[in-house]
Amino acid sequence: MEQNIIVSVDVVLFTLSEGQLKIVLLRRERDPYAGQLALPGGYIHADKDRDSLASAERVLLNKTGLVSPYLEQLYTFSGGVRDPxxxxxxxxxxxxxxxxxxVPDAELRFELWPVAAVPDLPFDHNRIVDHAAKRLRDKSTYTSLPCHLLPELFTLTELQQTYEHILGVALDKSVFRRKLPELDFLEAVPDAIRQGKHRPAQLYRLRPDRRLTIFDKTV
Amino acid sequence: MEQNIIVSVDVVLFTLSEGQLKIVLLRRERDPYAGQLALPGGYIHADKDRDSLASAERVLLNKTGLVSPYLEQLYTFSGGVRDPxxxxxxxxxxxxxxxxxxVPDAELRFELWPVAAVPDLPFDHNRIVDHAAKRLRDKSTYTSLPCHLLPELFTLTELQQTYEHILGVALDKSVFRRKLPELDFLEAVPDAIRQGKHRPAQLYRLRPDRRLTIFDKTV
Known part of the structure; x- marks a missing residue:
């Protein structure tokens, strides 16, 4: 049976940079929309990809050099008008x-763009970005998801700032710290104190048993 | 470009029947697995379906006669081993x-099976059912989703029983009623009282402005 359907994957890759929540965009090498910024994406290769998650991992590796620690299926977008x-x-x-x-290099020329200022993208990529940003906000309020934007060790102030960047609102410090015990995914690292211009701050990390696994593999 | 990928939709259709959460299964007419029970599903038809939601609506209509009031994308399952x-x-x-x-008739011969006793299904349909049941449970705890399993007017006792069937646990009546105001999606219907063998019970309905819309269309 001939279905004539183009089947691909796209990835919204978030990071925190310069105090802003940003995503990775790349200039398209080929038509349609050659030269325009778009999400990292590509065809599913039935001859070599185990499933669509493997396709997404391959695309990320090839286009950003990255083996992602946390990759979750967002949504499937489809139809007759989204691709010329x-x-x-x-x-x-x-x-x-x-x-x-x-780490951008000469071969991997991706760009970081603030989620709040993403340019007009081809296909329905703006819709995909909006959907991903909403999912990230929704899940951040009750999971350890934001920790994946931080280095392995971090202070509670850095964690609070990460939530603030994602949610787009300032959080009250005392309320935030009072709620932390409910989110029991953190552990203080013994003897790890950061000295700085302010008073010394205890360093924390995500509890190993509470790291999010790749959802696709645990469904 | 020839991708050689079979692209289809499958639908897990829940209902409450005989006090149990059930799903619709159909006997497959064609190979592979002809004669076996499976989820309602079918190919995406690029020549006539607007998008994959339209494919799911078409499949549901053709196989169950139903225009669904609430249809949400669950997840996309893929790979080289799920279909022979x-x-x-x-x-x-x-x-x-x-x-x-x-309403089953001579032409639409679907069957209702309890979620707790689904038989072995072909493809990865058992995995899809498990995933859908988990989503339903997760969403039921904080949305009006379960109301879609009830008739338009219902008593609070019927609503509590619906939550119990989905969640698989008995709920304390006083705790349930105390929490209802937090879930402000209900309204009492003026002068609608059900007389029964017990004392008369006020009838409620889902507030029109709080009905869930089809997620696909509002993304």
Whole structure:
């Protein structure tokens, strides 16, 4: 049976940079929309991808050099009008990484754009970005998801700022600290204190048993 | 470009029947797995479906006679081993309907099976059912979703029983009623009282402005 459907994956890759929540965009090498900024994406290759998650991992590796620590299926976008080449379906994923893992080089020329100032993108990529940002906000209020934007060790102030960047609102410090015990995914690292211009701050990390696994693999 | 990917939709259709949460299964007419019970599903038709939601609506209408009041994208399942015909991808949806809308006839020969006793299904349909049941439970605790399993007017006792069937646990009546105001999606219907063998019970309905819309259309 000949279905004539273009099947691809797209990835919204979030990071925190310069105090802003940003995503990775790349200039398209080929038509349609050659030269325009778009999400990292590509065809599913039935001859070599185990499933659509493997396709997303391959695309991320090839286009950003990254093996993502957290990659979750977002939503599947489809229809006859989203791609000028014909009826298409894209399984969208999102990922979160600490900025230090994103090292542009001569071959991997991606750009970081603030979620709050994403330019007009081809296909329905703006809709995909909006959907991913909403999912990230919704899940951040009750999971350890934001920790994946931080380095391994971080202070409570850094964690609060990360939530603030994602949610787009200032949080009251005393309320935030009072709620932390409810989110029992943190552990203080023994003897790890950061000295700074302010008073010394205890360093925390995500409890190993509470790290999010890749949802696709645990469904 | 020839991708050789089979692209389909599958639907997990929930209802409440005989005091149990059930799903609709159909005997497959064609190979593979002809004669076996499976989820309602079918190919995406790029020549006539607007998007994958339209495919799911078409499949539901053709196989169950139903225009669903609530249909939400669940997850996309894919890979090289789930279908003996080759690499395949299925966009799965779930829907909830009141039992009265499901009227089997000579042409539409679907069956209702308790979620707790679903038989072995072909493809990865058991995995899809498990995923849908988990989503339903997770969303039921904080949305009006379960109301879609009830007739238009219902008593608070019926609503509590519906939550109990979905969650699989008995709920304390006084705790349930105390929490209802937090879930402000109900309204008492003026002068609508059900007389029964017990004392008269006020009838309620879902507030029109709080009905869930089809997620696909509002993304």
């Amino acid at each position: 080449r014909g009826w298409s379906l894209s399984v969208a994923y999102y990922a979160l990484v600490h900025e230090s893992l994103l | 015909r080759g690499w395949s991808l299925s966009v799965a949806y779930y829907a909830l309907v009141h039992e009265s809308l499901l």
